[in-house]
Structures are given as C-alpha cells and as structure tokens.
Amino acid sequence: MVMEDAEAPHHMLLLRNFMAQGLVLGQPLLYSSPARDPRGFLGTLPSPAASKDDKSRERDPDQEKGLRIAWQYKKYLGESQLDGQRDSKHEYSNEFDLRKPLERHFINGPRIDCVSIQDCPDLSTLRDRCATFLSQFPRNDGSISCAGRIAIQSFCAPQCAYSNMEWDMLSFIRYLKSMVRSSNSVAIITFPPLLSPSFCKRWQHMADTLLSVKAIQDEDKELAQLLTGYQDMVGFLNVHKVARINTQVPVILEATTFSIKLQKRRYLVLECLNQAPVDGSSGTSYGTSGGWSSSSKTGNLDF
C-alpha cells in the first residue's frame, strides 16, 4: 500500500512502473481508478528503457547466411512469428523510459481489465471484478504458470461514492488481501491522506508492505545544503514496513528513505540519501545542521 501526498502525484510514477513491468512480462493486469475512463491512463505507461543488449540483437543478414541449421526453421515458422516471439521475451527490468509510451500491442491486449470506481455506490463491483480476475491465478503446489497484478489508484478518493464508508473499505482490503494470499498475484493500492487517523492506522496495519511518497518543496535551501543531488530530486519515498510472510523476523533496512529522481527527465530512479559535505569553514556540525532526524518515529529523513 502506498500513502499518497496531496501535493504531488509521485505515487503515479510507482504505479506506471508497476503496471508497465507487468504488461511487458505478459502478466495480466487489473487497474482501477476514480477516473471515468481508467483505460486512458494506460496510454501514459512507459516503455522499457533501451539496454545495451538490444543493439546486439539487431540481425545482421550476412551473419544469417552462415547459420544454416538453426535459421532453416525460419522457413517453417515464418518470419513474423519469430519476430513476435523474440519481442515477447523481455527480461525482468525496473528501468522504463517515461518519455516513450508503451507499445500499443501491450495495451490493447485482452489481458487488461479496467474498472472505474467513481460512480460505484459500494465496493461490490470492484470486489467481484477482483475475484474474477484472481481466479485466473490459483495457487497450486506446482510451478507458477502465470502471475497477475492489481493496481488500485487513490482508493478512498472523495469523488468515489463509497469514500465515507470506512468499514466497507477496510472489509474490501481484508477480502482482497486474503484473495491475493491464496493466489499467484500481487496488488498495489494507493490512497490519499484523507482518512481519519484511526482508520489510517488500520490501513497501515493491513498492508504487507507500506510505502509513502512525499513531495519536495522547490528551492528548499535547508535541504539543498543537507542533501547531495537535491536539484535532481522530485520527492521522497519512505519504506515503513516490508512484508513478512512465513517469517516473524522483521526486515530492517539500512535506510528507509529514498530520493525520487527523474534522470534526464526519462528514468525513475530511487536512491539512498547522501548527506552533502559539511562546510568546514562555518564550524557547524552534523548534529546541528537542522531539519534531519535519525529517528524513524518522528523524522522525515533516515539515512
């Protein structure tokens, strides 16, 4: 679950990567949002970033003449089918080019279900659609043939008719969680900071993994002095909790706050924070450089 920041839509960057990654890998997707036409958002999904290996895959006609045995199969399978097979084999990657939209054949496939939750009086429709979607990925003892992804954006947004039905929303999350646990799937839910403190805590406890995103103020001189690379940052990502399934040992990360950067305005990059060098001439020390707390309980930044 991702706690949104009302001041900046950084959660959308995470959702785009999550959804694009699944589609590129051939994993069915269910996407739900308060928009009247959620399918429109699919056009903003990024394409995988070009890697060095892509250049080596370009076929050299002269080279093919020497490959007598293997490429004889081309005659039987057909050129276009081979191309399709080659293109459909994407390596797992977290790198996507935000300036290049995902190819249409990924978006127009039959394995995408979009649900608008704006006009739903309750959550029964979304619940039924999730149940139908997840029934495709039952968890058996054998190998995983296919995995599914669910992305629910801004779940308790005020434009949704059910947004004041707090217990119903909790029931839905609990239901979805039990369905996901018994299937080969993963779900991401983002929610704006509109819940009452008590219910917000209930949501946080329900999450297996809990993240939050936060905007950075422009021209924050204090942060600029404190952090290296501040000018490239658009926000922060905090990791509050990491899933502990089948184990009681908590995951203790070296750092729980990451900067969100858009490298060359194309690539989403998450980096551990690095403190900028202290100006020795001023005589200030780390402890008095202000605004930074090492306590994960009260501070925003954790190196």
Added chain:
Amino acid sequence: MNQRSSNLLDEALGLDEVIEPWPLRGQVVAIEDQVETSGSFVLHHLLKRSLSPNSSNVTIFIAFSQPFSHYDRILRKLGCNLVSQRDNSRFFFFDMLKLQCPDGDEGITPEGGLIALYGKIHKTISALPEISWKNVSIIIDDLSLMEVAANGSSDYVLDFLHYCRTLTSEFDCSLITLNHEDIYSSEDRPTFFIQMEYLADILIKAEPLATGLATDVHGQLTVSNKGRNKVSNFHFKVKENVVECFYPGRS
C-alpha cells in the same frame, strides 16, 4: 545465551518454571503493538510454549490475520510442528480470513456471526476430555481484524470477548489476544481498547525504541503482570528460531 535470553519473557509471564498445569490458566493476556513494531512474535512464542511436549495443553487459534501455512512455517522454525499437533487434537485452527458479518444480509449479523464463533469454541472445549479443560489456551490474531469482520461493531466484539472471559472461569482456559495500540490511541473515545486493557491480567506491549529501528535491537517489551504486581521492561531481537530478550546495553 538463548536459554537465558528467552527466560526474561518467560520469567515475566511465569513460564520459566513448570508449565504443567499451564501457568496462564484462567488468565487474559493482551498483547499490544504498533505499525513500527509487530508483537506477533510474542503470540508465536506463547503458542510454542503452550504446545510444548512437556505439557498437555490444547490451543484453539482463531486466525483473522494469516493463513495456517504462515503460522505453520514460523512455528516449524521455532521447533513446533503445527500439523502434527493438529492431527493429535492439541491444536485447533479456526480460519477466519474470509469471515464477514454484514448487517443483516444473508441472515448473518455481526452479533450472530460472533455468537456462532463462540459456540464453536465452546463446543470444541466441551468435546475435550475433562482433564484437558484446565489446559486450554484460546489465541486470537488479531482483534482489530475481528472488528473489521464484524463491520465495525466493536460492542459485539467486546461482548464476544466477555463471553470468552467466562470460559476462563468456567473451564480455567487462558485467553491470549493481539491488538494494535496505535489504532486506538488516535481515537477520541477508545472504549473498546480501554475495556480490553481492563480485562487483561497480563499486558504485553511491543514498542519501537525511542532511537528508531536497529539491526541488533528490534524493539522493547513491557510486561505488566497484575497477578504478580510486577512490571518488566527489556529489549528484544526476533530471529527465525528464537526471540532474544535482554536488558538495555546487554545485547
């Protein structure tokens, strides 16, 4: 080291000496935690203790939070086989993950659903040999999810807990619950939570350290044992096969 470190928690709970008959019989143990620091390891520890080979204790586990496989894998690493305990009728697992009690639809009200659950527990205990009645533990994971299953009807959940409390006197059972303190601390009138703390004979609070998370110390436990009029506070580190408990500065 391991034997000594686990004794701090066992000492505070009275489990460091004999475990037959079950030292927690007739008592209500409330475990409280927060988002930053989970107290579920205490639940696992008590489950392991209650199913010790040296005892004849029977445990009824009411699971709203995780499926059986999750607890099975954790307890195996702690040296306890829940599958064989279940087969030997020492461990009864009630899977409540999908229990939902809507308001009056389908004939299942929140009150009706919880009454049915209580009836199932009572029936399970009654079916045991009378000699086992004094060695029964009822474990609930966790109460906040029971409230969600009851669609927010906290009064019915409280009634259910009061009924379970009667089992501690009727059958000398122990009742062990897990709940999340930070949910209720932000409420205007945390009636449910206060009542639960009032009911508890032993209160175990898992909290983060004031200095935040660390790899060597995962948090601190405060055990308030009303029966012994004793409050214990120590740090802990959770491992796969053991929980290490130690006083500050002695990790």
